[in-house]
Amino acid sequence: MKILLTGACGYVGTPLTAALLAQGHTVRGVDTQWFGNHLQAHPHLELVKDDLRNASSWNLRGFDVVMHLANVANDPCAELDSKLNWEVNALATMFLVERAIRDGVPHFIFASSGSVYGVKEEPEVTEDLSLVPISDYNKTKMISERVLLSYADRIRTVIVRPATVCGYSPRMRLDLSVNMLTMQALTKGKITVFGGDQTRPNIHLRDMIRVYEHFLAHPKLEGVFNAGFENISILEIAERVAKHVPAEVVVTPSNDPRSYRLSSKKLLATGFQPKYGVEDGIREVIDACREGKLQDREENYNIRTMKKLGSLA
Secondary structure (H helix, E strand, O other), X not given: OEEEEEOOOOOXXXXXXXXXXXXXXXXXXXXXXXXXXXXXXXXOEEEXXXXXXXXXXXXXXXXXXXXXXXXXXXXXXXXXXHHHHHHHHHHHXXXXXXHHHHOOOOEEEEEOOHHXXXXXXXXXXXXXXXXXXXXXXXXXXXXHHHHHHHOOOOOEEEEEEEOEEEOOOOOOOOOOHHHHHHHHHXXXXXXXXXXXXXXXXXXXXXXXXXXXXXXXXXXXXXXXXXXXXXXXXXXXXXXXXXXXXXXXXXXXXXXXXXXXXXXXXXXXXXXXXXOOOHXXXXXXXXXXXXXXXXXXXXXXXXHHHHHHHOOOO
């Protein structure tokens, strides 16, 4: 299968690219490489350093699927440069799907976000509930979904709403809850929890990759799918980390009200079963640090890197 993968050098994109190549696919990976490139050369990998905002000029003829992961990721980065956030996360997604349709690509898989639901009190947040995004980042994901669904009669479309991802990647992120709290315990001996009672869904990185592989293997599947399997509070994550790394857990007030429990029954009904979890993510971060593969560096935090890069709009 010939795959165009945007965000190929990202936290999820890097191991996903490796997994796709290992399965025998041909991959054109497109990435701005703002956070570097940790991919190994491969005869079936074409890596293109380009901006998603140029997607309308790309040649996608002959591709079997577009897997669209590239975005300005997380709320702080989106708020740092609102124009960039809207151009990359929403407008460029429209450019990309229109280009894919024009060039005859039959299949489009989009990485949205479970955060599009906003604050929900329902015991299970399913795909048919209303979207009430409370940040610019969440809003651009919702708009992108609506744009893609408006073209669903012209290209087979899958929208994945992932939970917060955890676990080790060569392009590591330490601004994600499980990874961040584990690193705090390792480097400071203290875990700072803001609020703590907010419930958030989680998914392990390897299961996230398996979700994308699942949709490639079942091309007739279409529509919107949640992808998250452990709904636990931020405080519980900290307490789990502290069982592996002795650390003081300090709870402080928070102005972040986001709290929701993601239901992935729709995805599970298609035959997908998770294999990994938060405990695996905690152990991976610990092992990577102890093996010298991971350090608490600036480039592992998106917002810090974006601030260094300055204006990219």
